[in-house]
Amino acid sequence: AAYGSNIARFFRLKYKHVILLIACASAGVMAAIFNAPVAAIVFVLEVLVLNLSMASIVPLLLSASSATLMSYFFVEQDVIFYSEIFQKIDYKLIDVPSFILLGVITGFVSVYFKRMYVYIEGLFEKIATKRMRLLVGGVALGVCLFFFPSLYGEGYSEINMSVRGDYSYLFDNTVFTILRDNIFAVIFLFIAVILVKVIATSVTFGSGGVGGVFAPSLFIGANIGFLYAVIFQYFDIYVSTSVFVLLGMGGMIAGVLHAPLTGIFLIADITTGYSLFVPLMLVSAISFLTVRMFESHSVYTYLLARRKQLLSHNKDKSVLTLLNINKLIETDFMPISINANLGELIEVIKVSKRNIFPVLDDEQRLHGIIKLDDIRQIMFDETQYKKIDVRTLMHMPQYYFSPDDHMGDVVKAIQKTKHYNFPILKNGRYVGFISRASIFSEYRKITAYFSED
Structure with missing residues (x-):
């Protein structure tokens, strides 16, 4: 987005072209990182409030496709999520009620994400100096990472492990290693990692750090889905771990970003198929509806809305x-x-x-x-x-x-x-x-x- 904006300013382009360049740059990067060109286009249309027309869709298609091909040239087709993981994805009709419940859960966790984000940012705004904010934020993050090392970084390797059904990252290099075989310790750590990841992300932003919302949402969603599957399997109910991990990711993207279509198409793209399309539609839609009952703005838009600078699809309001x-x-x-x-x-x-x-x-x-x-x-x-x-x-x-x-x-x-x-x-x-x-x-x-x- 920054590259697109600066290029547009350099050439003194008109407003519509500035927005289009920002959208094309964002779509290209997302397509290349996630190997998800369709989801990238949907994301900029849904989140960046770009009007859908032939004048905008053609440049977006070219940007997303060329960026994806460029990423293939350098790193082949396995970019962040390993494609071989998704070869055996299946679900049954009897799983539909559990999909609905997962949508509700990811919706409520999205509400928690938004409110904790706002609350922690408010706490840091009360700290007078930037140095003190940095000190407080650094100490808080250090404590979080000491107990939960898996929170460090973007979390993509942990997501890949989750899809494979491997939760060893919860215990690696932690004080909880001896509890690895205790199912209740596993459940506790899943819940703790989900809740503390939100806090760590919010502290990063509040203390002045540069972080993202997209990757933490995927990480949290993967852990919610994994925990969901672990609980089912504890009661001898067979469910596909990879399916629920992916659905959890889609539900969190839909809830945190208020972008249900992005949640659907991102997971469909990274799984190199549309076998999960119907469950994704269910989980993403229910997650979005759940969070909208409590929050009218996403993490991305609430600051703009508070400053009354939010532009929406409603041209009159914009x-x-x-x-x-x-x-x-x-x-x-x-x-x-x-x-x-x-x-x-x-x-x-x-x-x-x-x-x-x-x-x-x-x-x-x-x-x-x-x-x-x-x-x-x-x-x-x-x-x-x-x-x-x-x-x-x-x-x-x-x-x-x-x-x-x-x-x-x-x-x-x-x-x-x-x-x-x-x-x-x-x-x-x-x-x-x-x-x-x-x-x-x-x-x-x-x-x-x-x-x-």
Whole structure:
């Protein structure tokens, strides 16, 4: 994505081409790493919010296919996941209820992932200095890795071992080695690794480290599926370990990234076939629905949503997100003192080009507004000029906003009231007005910029 963005900036490309280059670069890398060109295209369409059209799909196809061929040239076809592992994948119709339950479990673990991520990030934000964050994060990660060495790195080798039914990585180089043959110790370590991996990932981000969400999601999903199979096998119920490991991975991708299609096609791609397509659809869909009941944003998007910078497939919402109240504030409304009378207001009206007058005190605090229509019947009666005070003519508007508010809130107020202008206050002090006309004009400009070929 960084390469695509920088190349687009260097050539000063238009917005749509910038987004397309970012998507092509991301799709190419994902296709090459996972040997999954179809999943790579689905990922950028689902997560990077790229509109599906022939203008975008053809470059994506070329990018994903060329990157995959290039990876074949250097490392042949076994990139991260060994293809021979997936030769004997099967499932039975009786397994369907267990697939549904696995979808629910991965959904709840995805909720835990998101909330723990947000919670730990909040804790690190309270630490004043970057050095202290790094120190705290380093110590926390050191403790996690001391007890659970399998958490170190991306976890791809552990995933391959999981698919083969080998959970020795849980005990290797740990203090739990002597419990290797104890099934309850195995179950405990699986649960601990799943929960602590989320904490380790969150600590990495919170302390300022550069980490990812994709690989940890696959690692956690593989361990959930493996644990699921181990529990079934403990009760003498035969299930395919590799099937549940793969389904767990798909469920976690669907839940953590809010990308069910990516979860489906990624596992289908890396297994070099579509024999698990129906179970993947079940697990991914149920995981996604479960997490959506509790969380409206994924780990990727919640920070953008919190800063009100999230662009979505809804073009209207995306344009409103990009509209900045600060840039649209109009300051040519002439104020009137709260201690003034009608005569003084008339003098202001004579030189004003607007028909709304903010009523302010000496500290520039807004006490109300006066519309020209409100005084039209008395403004020519000179006998009332000194008798009527501005205080009796003003009214406080129902809606007012700050420069940091979201434009969507302003649009909702426009729809409710049909008013044309709304005051903008910063820390209680008057700044200016924002008008429906200026919003509409800027909306058209941004829409045209997005649509420009």
